[in-house]
Amino acid sequence: MATERKHLLYFLTTDSHPSPFDINMAYDAGFHAVIPYGDVTEELAVLLVQDIIFSRGPKGAKFSALFIGGNDMEIAERVRHAAVKSMFPPFQVSMMIDPKGSYTTAVALVAKAEKALGGLQGKLVAIPGGTGPVGTVAATLCVKLGAEVIIGSRQLSGVERLAQQLSARTGGSVKGAAMATDEEKISHLRGADVILTTGKAGIQMISEAVLKALPPGKLVADVNAVPPTGIYDLSPHDDLKEIVPGIKGIGALAVGVLKYDVEIEMLETIRTSDKCVVLDENQALEIAQRRLSV
Ligand SMILES: NC(=O)c1ccc[n+]([C@@H]2O[C@H](COP(=O)([O-])OP(=O)(O)OC[C@H]3O[C@@H](n4cnc5c(N)ncnc54)[C@H](OP(=O)(O)O)[C@@H]3O)[C@@H](O)[C@H]2O)c1
Known part of the structure; x- marks a missing residue:
């Protein structure tokens, strides 16, 4: 039988x-x-x-x-x-x-920002704490969507090296900047259209002082759901909530819901596909964009 x-x-x-x-x-x-x-x-x-x-x-x-x-x-x-x-x-x-969930997390973060702004073409995206896997992949995806990127780190030499590698790999504009102090953060984040915080879990990357010093008209988004979250006064479930006048925020769990859906769809696809497929952050981005378009 x-x-x-x-x-x-x-x-x-x-x-x-x-x-x-x-x-x-x-x-x-x-x-x-x-x-x-x-x-x-x-x-x-x-x-x-x-x-x-x-x-x-x-x-x-x-x-x-x-x-x-x-x-x-x-x-x-x-x-x-x-x-x-x-x-x-x-x-x-x-x-x-999807190493350490970084591809699907970065995809969900970038797709949420893209949807909120109606596209990232020509935007300046700053990524404080962007030297880890999530920040690195988010930077690559932002360049793919037409943005210029500035990655922030506590160590200038390391982030400049990473930025050079990503610029060479993507053919886009990725710069590195020291963002160890509030003053450095304010100076580099002031001109950004979008701020994506991808720092280590449980580390606040944007303090109250930094947030309140930024000019209005920006979007901020975070992937750290472990208290304290990455951005002052941004709760994990916030989804385009105005957290200070003129600045809207997307929290880690609002991003996480999309990340979960994208990872599940990728797993279902490799389980059911009749032909052999290889899925990475590029297919993950297409899935996220499609899900956000309905
Ligand atoms: N929702 C999900 O499913 C999911 C999945 C994966 C990850 N995540 C979240 O995504 C975030 C990024 O993950 P990851 O693995 O890319 O992060 P990571 O490698 O742990 O950390 C990212 C960067 O944070 C900076 N950092 C570390 N300690 C710091 C400190 N004390 N003060 C300031 N900066 C510090 C480091 O940059 P420098 O040394 O260059 O300053 C590091 O490269 C985390 O919060 C994680 O929890 C969520």
Whole structure:
């Protein structure tokens, strides 16, 4: 008697301990089983992918999928490329990459800002705390949507290096700036149309003094849901609330709801797609934009 095929997700993460966040999401997106592998490198990915693609035969491939994640975005990208290179027709399975949730989080943040302003073309976007995975990907997406970007950090030399790399990679304008003190923040954020705070969880990036010193007409948005949140007086559920005269804010959970929907749709797509797909921040952005357009 034929056995019903189970939808299996292989979770390849750069971390020693695979995150329960992505495992839970995968079950909620309908996978029958999620099989985690920790400390995955590109070399290990090649070996794992060979066993994944050959064991179920060409017809079984569409019942297997890969999720590539982990705290280290660069290694996760190398794992993605190694996995793609290890496959060939008809031994191919669908996959998505979302290291530490940073791609879907950055996508949701940028798509919410884009929707609120009716586009980011020609806008100046400032990203205080933008040297982590979420800020780096948000910067790349903003450039893709036609914005100029300034990334803020406590360390000028490191952020200038990062900005040069992102400018070279995207062909757009990304600058780095020291934003260690309130004075430095006010001076660099004053001219921005949009401020996206992507600092470490539980760190307030925009104080009351900075917020009140900024001229009106700006949008601010945050992804830090851990108190204190990233922007003074911006609550996680706020969605385009005026937090000081002339400045509207989008809080971390208003962004998080969209991030959740985008990640679930990506997982459902790699579970159900008849043809092999590889989903990253670019497809995630299309999903977010479509969801916000209805
Ligand atoms: N909703 C979700 O599902 C979700 C998913 C992922 C992430 N997030 C949130 O997104 C945010 C960014 O995540 P991430 O992983 O990119 O962040 P991260 O790498 O932990 O931190 C981002 C940057 O914050 C700065 N920073 C660290 N400690 C600081 C301090 N004491 N004072 C000021 N700045 C400090 C650092 O920049 P410098 O050293 O260059 O100054 C660091 O590069 C976090 O708040 C996280 O909780 C949400």
